[in-house]
Amino acid sequence: MTGQHPASGAPDSPSEQESSRPDPGGEAKKxxxxxxxxxxxxxxxxQINLNLRNPVQANVYASPESRAxxxxxxxxxxxxxxxxxxxxxxxxxDLSLLNARKIWRAMGFPNLSDExxxxxDGDAEALREIAGLVxxxxxxxxxxLSLVRAMAQMTDRMVVWQVEAMVEDLVMNGDYTDAGARxxxxxxxxxxxxxxxxxxxxxxxxxxxAAVQRLAMRQERPDGSTVSGLxxxxxxxxxxxxxxxxxxxxxxxxxxxxxxxQMNERTLAALVQRFEQRCAEVIAVGRGRLIKxxxxxxxxxxxxxxxxxxxxLALARxxxxxxxxPEARVAFVWGRVLPRLGDLYGPTVNLASRLVALTPPGxxxxxxxTASVLAGDDRFVLIPEQTHNVRGFxxxxxxxxxxxxxxQLEVDYT
Numbered sequence: 001m002t003g004q005h006p007a008s009g010a011p012d013s014p015s016e017q018e019s020s021r022p023d024p025g026g027e028a029k030k031x032x033x034x035x036x037x038x039x040x041x042x043x044x045x046x047q048i049n050l051n052l053r054n055p056v057q058a059n060v061y062a063s064p065e066s067r068a069x070x071x072x073x074x075x076x077x078x079x080x081x082x083x084x085x086x087x088x089x090x091x092x093x094d095l096s097l098l099n100a101r102k103i104w105r106a107m108g109f110p111n112l113s114d115e116x117x118x119x120x121d122g123d124a125e126a127l128r129e130i131a132g133l134v135x136x137x138x139x140x141x142x143x144x145l146s147l148v149r150a151m152a153q154m155t156d157r158m159v160v161w162q163v164e165a166m167v168e169d170l171v172m173n174g175d176y177t178d179a180g181a182r183x184x185x186x187x188x189x190x191x192x193x194x195x196x197x198x199x200x201x202x203x204x205x206x207x208x209x210a211a212v213q214r215l216a217m218r219q220e221r222p223d224g225s226t227v228s229g230l231x232x233x234x235x236x237x238x239x240x241x242x243x244x245x246x247x248x249x250x251x252x253x254x255x256x257x258x259x260x261x262q263m264n265e266r267t268l269a270a271l272v273q274r275f276e277q278r279c280a281e282v283i284a285v286g287r288g289r290l291i292k293x294x295x296x297x298x299x300x301x302x303x304x305x306x307x308x309x310x311x312x313l314a315l316a317r318x319x320x321x322x323x324x325x326p327e328a329r330v331a332f333v334w335g336r337v338l339p340r341l342g343d344l345y346g347p348t349v350n351l352a353s354r355l356v357a358l359t360p361p362g363x364x365x366x367x368x369x370t371a372s373v374l375a376g377d378d379r380f381v382l383i384p385e386q387t388h389n390v391r392g393f394x395x396x397x398x399x400x401x402x403x404x405x406x407x408q409l410e411v412d413y414t
Contacts, residue, residue, distance in 0.1 A: 069186040089119035093127025247308030249332040250356040256296035286311035305334040310409040327362040331355035364401040371399040379406030
């Protein structure tokens with residue numbers, strides 16, 4: 001290739017190039033590199049490299065009995081055998097292949113060739129149902145694909161969580177190995193499926209009802225401010241671009257990085273699970289929403305500044321009182337946000353994320369705007385802190401939030 005520089009150490013003369021070529025009648029010459037024995041590796045590297053000497057994993061469903069159980073479970077889950085290629089499924093679903101592939105991509109299906117038999121009658125029926133939303137003018141194609149993508153991504157995470165929870169339960173309480181637990185799951189799932197399916201629909205209806213209630217509770221003045229005290233917004237465009245007035249908080253586990261180096265995977269997973277569980281309980285009792293978990297950190301949302309502040313204080317307190325958990329840093333900011341794809345965006349989210357990094361262990365910080373909304377409430381004590389230069393925001397004065405004599409959020413574990 002013209003303009004390409006030769007690699008360092010490449011032969012320069014034709015004779016050198018000739019001598020560097022492999023011998024056609026034998027093996028390629030290997031460079032004389034002195035071997036200095038096996039390198040020393042640390043315990044975490046050893047765990048990562050467990051399969052270097054045996055790279056082929058044993059298939060836990062290798063036995064004839066497990067294979068038969070797997071196929072029976074698949075037929076039960078899918079409703080029938082896979083009998084159709086992608087073109088056949090699209091035709092039966094009354095869609096072009098192009099539109100069917102849009103839906104399958106949104107659902108997270110793999111790319112398939114025209115010859116692969118992958119689909120069932122249930123898949124074709126799903127295509128008709130999804131397309132019907134657009135054809136009946138209920139929702140646009142873009143909106144429909146967003147709905148499908150949301151369901152696919154959330155249920156994907158849900159089933160992985162459920163499977164691993166059942167495997168862990170069998171290992172910890174049923175005297176199974178990990179591989180044995182996964183084989184036992186093939187026999188256990190058909191018995192659990194009817195109940196899990198009912199609970200999924202029940203949970204979805206409950207969550208949808210809660211979401212509709214939150215819409216009804218949203219009260220804004222004509223100028224865009226809320227009855228709960230968000231500062232007035234004079235620019236109408238700001239209200240349009242960031243339509244929701246919400247409280248955003250982050251709770252961050254202290255010393256997680258150093259702890260992760262000291263613990264094995266199972267102990268570390270149990271620690272993170274306990275942290276997430278404690279946070280989820282507090283947020284649920286406080287009538288908030290757990291937006292997402294990111295390992296050692298959770299993000300939550302509140303409908304009012306007061307509810308969010310109470311949740312933030314309760315999170316710091318509950319985690320501090322738990323002897324099995326390190327302390328947490330918590331930050332909370334009240335402002336406007338943009339909801340997209342089940343997540344929240346905007347300067348309010350960014351500021352809360354920046355503040356949690358400034359928070360001392362076991363404490364709660366808010367910004368001055370949020371503090372002004374909470375001022376005068378006997379449930380809160382507000383102490384201004386030293387000003388910090390925060391990336392993207394300039395000089396920000398954090399305010400330490402502490403519990404006052406008023407009633408706090410109580411989480412009953414009895």
